[in-house]
Amino acid sequence: MAMAKVDKNKKGKSKDKPEKKVKPAKPAGKAPLKVSPLAPASFPDLPVIAGVRYAAGEAGVRYANRTDVMLVEIAAGSAVAGVFTRSATRSAAVLDCQAKLAALGPAPKKGFGIVVNSGNANTFTGQRGASDVALISDAAAKALKIPAAHVFTCSTGVIGEPLPAEKITDILPVLADGLDAGKSAIAARAIMTTDTFPKGATTEVMIGATPVRIAGFAKGSGMIAPDMATMLGYVFTDAAITQDALQAMLSVATRHSFNAVTVDSDTSTSDAVLVAATGKAGNAPITSRRGAAARAFAGAFEAVLKDLALQIVRDGEGATKLVEVCVTGAKSARDATRVARSIANSPLVKTAIAGQDPNWGRIVMAVGKSGALADRDLLTIRFGEHLVAEKGWRAESYSEEAVAAYMKGQELLIAVDLGLGRGRDTVWTCDLTHAYIDINADYRS
Amino acid sequence: MAMAKVDKNKKGKSKDKPEKKVKPAKPAGKAPLKVSPLAPASFPDLPVIAGVRYAAGEAGVRYANRTDVMLVEIAAGSAVAGVFTRSATRSAAVLDCQAKLAALGPAPKKGFGIVVNSGNANTFTGQRGASDVALISDAAAKALKIPAAHVFTCSTGVIGEPLPAEKITDILPVLADGLDAGKSAIAARAIMTTDTFPKGATTEVMIGATPVRIAGFAKGSGMIAPDMATMLGYVFTDAAITQDALQAMLSVATRHSFNAVTVDSDTSTSDAVLVAATGKAGNAPITSRRGAAARAFAGAFEAVLKDLALQIVRDGEGATKLVEVCVTGAKSARDATRVARSIANSPLVKTAIAGQDPNWGRIVMAVGKSGALADRDLLTIRFGEHLVAEKGWRAESYSEEAVAAYMKGQELLIAVDLGLGRGRDTVWTCDLTHAYIDINADYRS
Numbered sequence: 001m002a003m004a005k006v007d008k009n010k011k012g013k014s015k016d017k018p019e020k021k022v023k024p025a026k027p028a029g030k031a032p033l034k035v036s037p038l039a040p041a042s043f044p045d046l047p048v049i050a051g052v053r054y055a056a057g058e059a060g061v062r063y064a065n066r067t068d069v070m071l072v073e074i075a076a077g078s079a080v081a082g083v084f085t086r087s088a089t090r091s092a093a094v095l096d097c098q099a100k101l102a103a104l105g106p107a108p109k110k111g112f113g114i115v116v117n118s119g120n121a122n123t124f125t126g127q128r129g130a131s132d133v134a135l136i137s138d139a140a141a142k143a144l145k146i147p148a149a150h151v152f153t154c155s156t157g158v159i160g161e162p163l164p165a166e167k168i169t170d171i172l173p174v175l176a177d178g179l180d181a182g183k184s185a186i187a188a189r190a191i192m193t194t195d196t197f198p199k200g201a202t203t204e205v206m207i208g209a210t211p212v213r214i215a216g217f218a219k220g221s222g223m224i225a226p227d228m229a230t231m232l233g234y235v236f237t238d239a240a241i242t243q244d245a246l247q248a249m250l251s252v253a254t255r256h257s258f259n260a261v262t263v264d265s266d267t268s269t270s271d272a273v274l275v276a277a278t279g280k281a282g283n284a285p286i287t288s289r290r291g292a293a294a295r296a297f298a299g300a301f302e303a304v305l306k307d308l309a310l311q312i313v314r315d316g317e318g319a320t321k322l323v324e325v326c327v328t329g330a331k332s333a334r335d336a337t338r339v340a341r342s343i344a345n346s347p348l349v350k351t352a353i354a355g356q357d358p359n360w361g362r363i364v365m366a367v368g369k370s371g372a373l374a375d376r377d378l379l380t381i382r383f384g385e386h387l388v389a390e391k392g393w394r395a396e397s398y399s400e401e402a403v404a405a406y407m408k409g410q411e412l413l414i415a416v417d418l419g420l421g422r423g424r425d426t427v428w429t430c431d432l433t434h435a436y437i438d439i440n441a442d443y444r445s
Numbered sequence: 446m447a448m449a450k451v452d453k454n455k456k457g458k459s460k461d462k463p464e465k466k467v468k469p470a471k472p473a474g475k476a477p478l479k480v481s482p483l484a485p486a487s488f489p490d491l492p493v494i495a496g497v498r499y500a501a502g503e504a505g506v507r508y509a510n511r512t513d514v515m516l517v518e519i520a521a522g523s524a525v526a527g528v529f530t531r532s533a534t535r536s537a538a539v540l541d542c543q544a545k546l547a548a549l550g551p552a553p554k555k556g557f558g559i560v561v562n563s564g565n566a567n568t569f570t571g572q573r574g575a576s577d578v579a580l581i582s583d584a585a586a587k588a589l590k591i592p593a594a595h596v597f598t599c600s601t602g603v604i605g606e607p608l609p610a611e612k613i614t615d616i617l618p619v620l621a622d623g624l625d626a627g628k629s630a631i632a633a634r635a636i637m638t639t640d641t642f643p644k645g646a647t648t649e650v651m652i653g654a655t656p657v658r659i660a661g662f663a664k665g666s667g668m669i670a671p672d673m674a675t676m677l678g679y680v681f682t683d684a685a686i687t688q689d690a691l692q693a694m695l696s697v698a699t700r701h702s703f704n705a706v707t708v709d710s711d712t713s714t715s716d717a718v719l720v721a722a723t724g725k726a727g728n729a730p731i732t733s734r735r736g737a738a739a740r741a742f743a744g745a746f747e748a749v750l751k752d753l754a755l756q757i758v759r760d761g762e763g764a765t766k767l768v769e770v771c772v773t774g775a776k777s778a779r780d781a782t783r784v785a786r787s788i789a790n791s792p793l794v795k796t797a798i799a800g801q802d803p804n805w806g807r808i809v810m811a812v813g814k815s816g817a818l819a820d821r822d823l824l825t826i827r828f829g830e831h832l833v834a835e836k837g838w839r840a841e842s843y844s845e846e847a848v849a850a851y852m853k854g855q856e857l858l859i860a861v862d863l864g865l866g867r868g869r870d871t872v873w874t875c876d877l878t879h880a881y882i883d884i885n886a887d888y889r890s
Contacts, residue, residue, distance in 0.1 A: 087813030087814050088813045088814075088818070088821075089809045089812055089819060124806065124834065124837065124838060124839075125837075126822070126836065126837035126838035127837070128838075159810070160805065160809070160834065160839050269810055348885055351881070351882055351885035351886045352886070355885070357886070360605065361569065361604030364534045364568070364604060364605070364714065365604070365714055367533065368530075368714050372533070374533040374534060376533075376571075379534075389569065391571065393570055393571035433886075434882050436792070437877065440792070440796035440797065440800070441799045441800030
């Protein structure tokens with residue numbers, strides 16, 4: 001399957017020191033969550049991105065004995081961009097980030113800060129939610145000596161509980177003192193909720209004759225517990241690129257990465273991806289999405305985002321299989337998306353995958369219910385290389401034994417061709433297992 | 446919660462004899478499915494509907510040692526109506542039923558027949574699917590001495606396997622000989638797949654001075670296994686009503702009954718509801734949806750459909766709770782439906798209910814992701830009588846203890862008011878438990 005080729009284990013550029021192990025959140029009285037069987041072997045050595053420094057600490061927002069606040073400082077002269085959940089009940093922090101990004105000029109002069117806490121989503125907390133965001137922004141602005149309008153905050157965790165903002169503002173000066181360009185791995189752990197592993201990705205790309213680095217980390221596995229734990233992503237690059245070009249590239253890349261994964265079809269109230277480009281690499285500035293340099297950067301950038309997005313599926317609640325759903329031949333791109341999501345979100349498809357059952361009838365069902373144009377006699381279904389169904393019926397070459405053996409793999413491809421047009425889309429998902437129920441049926445209590 | 450008040454246990458009118466017990470289908474080597482904890486105490490005594498006779502037998506389509514084919518004969522002069530799945534991959538039988546209904550005149554003279562088999566859905570079986578439907582229709586037409594164009598067939602069970610039509614056509618003459626107006630309960634059992642109980646409902650209503658009876662039965666629990674097991678419903682009445690009026694009433698009533706329930710958001714390829722009105726009660730014929738008599742009949746008719754639909758949710762795979770999701774105050778009726786379905790289909794909401802956790806944050810999430818207009822500060826959420834959230838935050842009167850106690854009940858109400866307009870809709874669903882995974886993860890093998 002076409003996974004992003006991103007250099008996750010490149011050695012030598014990290015300044016990360018041996019660090020205290022941060023455990024994922026767990027329900028009181030329950031066994032800690034086991035690391036997903038789909039987890040990468042290790043967290044990648046993220047390179048230093050000149051102009052970006054990180055810190056993390058224990059504020060005790062909700063979890064004990066682990067870090068739960070991260071602070072990132074981004075040098076003056078950087079460009080920033082963001083994409084956010086479209087939920088109608090999105091969090092106070094998301095609303096604030098959106099307003100601040102919209103108010104930025106095309107070339108902001110001052111530096112930026114990012115503050116993220118885990119354990120509390122500051123969502124559905126009325127007017128107080130916005131006041132708490134302002135408190136944290138002001139404190140971070142003071143600690144980093146930047147305008148409060150340049151501080152972006154994100155909160156992830158339980159919904160409807162007041163955020164103990166003072167616990168966060170209290171430790172921000174200490175975090176500011178400890179900022180370090182090599183502490184990205186520590187930061188990646190502080191934003192985890194029930195993630196079973198921290199998620200990082202990096203790559204390097206030549207812009208003309210100048211090497212440019214991209215490094216990022218993310219948390220989440222769809223809507224994993226507690227309650228509203230969500231997808232957050234932070235990606236940094238030393239490339240020189242304008243504010244507008246960076247935002248345009250992020251919006252496009254998100255569509256084929258973070259917006260192309262689904263664990264359980266539930267959309268969070270706090271999803272946010274923030275990107276900063278410091279320009280310290282010294283390349284000729286990229287000013288649009290056009291041209292060879294822009295295309296080279298966009299490709300590398302999307303690969304990092306896709307890598308992070310797939311790691312989120314790999315940490316999907318209870319996941320034992322990573323599944324790529326590839327739809328081609330749809331009447332339109334929109335129809336392709338409909339069919340891909342209908343398959344990827346179907347509980348019956350996902351339980352069949354968990355049971356390693358080549359139950360292609362459920363794919364037929366999911367195509368049928370999607371609302372997209374489909375013609376039974378033109379539909380082709382493949383599981384990996386195995387032709388399963390075509391011309392309105394099971395393929396003549398179909399071997400239940402061979403396909404059942406294929407289903408035992410950890411990474412699966414379900415390919416559907418509708419035979420009607422040129423619309424195509426790909427979505428990644430995981431299976432639906434007992435562990436999903438365990439994690440979600442009784443989390444808060 | 447507003448359940449249909451239908452007389453399910455009225456004694457005295459049934460001619461059902463003690464009968465052989467029919468077990469639900471079960472995967473080979475697995476324990477039989479336990480009867481749902483939400484099942485009614487007993488199958489109702491369905492009254493005789495003059496002009497309708499039933500029979501059932503063992504054809505061995507897929508299951509051993511249980512009935513799997515039902516035959517219904519409907520007297521000449523009856524009106525018939527049907528509603529069907531809108532799946533783009535619907536079964537050969539559904540396509541055939543739709544074509545036959547469309548071709549009927551406004552007052553068909555001859556009688557009708559219905560043949561239903563369980564164990565094989567005759568779906569995605571290419572051109573052979575249509576030939577098998579024709580074989581069965583012809584055999585039933587011969588046995589009942591009616592035109593083949595008046596025979597409706599339905600198939601439910603595994604998808605993509607050729608239907609052994611001869612096994613069905615072979616026993617049709619025997620079934621025709623055994624037709625009996627009192628055998629509705631036997632028929633209701635023959636159409637079960639993994640249903641854990643047969644579903645029946647009946648009521649009586651006065652049309653002018655004439656008592657009219659309505660009786661029906663159904664199978665399914667959303668998309669329960671094996672594979673494509675689906676929702677099928679058969680409702681009979683001795684009312685005199687025209688073909689057009691019956692179809693119009695069925696289409697409206699379906700919206701608030703069978704189309705208002707969801708177990709797992711997966712839409713089947715075989716859903717069908719067929720209704721026949723024999724006119725033998727002798728009431729002044731109902732010719733439209735207008736007028737007191739029509740309204741009285743429509744109300745009673747919808748109550749029977751709703752009762753059957755709720756029994757399907759009560760038999761939802763692994764269900765331990767029946768949940769009514771009631772949305773009011775939406776900007777439009779369509780928005781209300783979107784919000785209600787978003788809540789009722791959310792895996793996170795359904796697992797929280799399974800865990801008896803008053804996790805109202807997940808309701809906020811489901812409202813937010815629905816795509817409907819919503820305003821945090823106008824949203825009101827109630828669990829039963831308990832006000833949970835309002836004015837953008839948890840209600841001041843909220844008591845976690847009281848609401849947690851409420852969540853232990855077997856029948857729950859989640860009420861959401863969006864505070865924006867007059868759109869409203871109600872949907873019924875069940876919780877998502879380990880048993881759902883058990884039933885679906887490894888069914889076919």
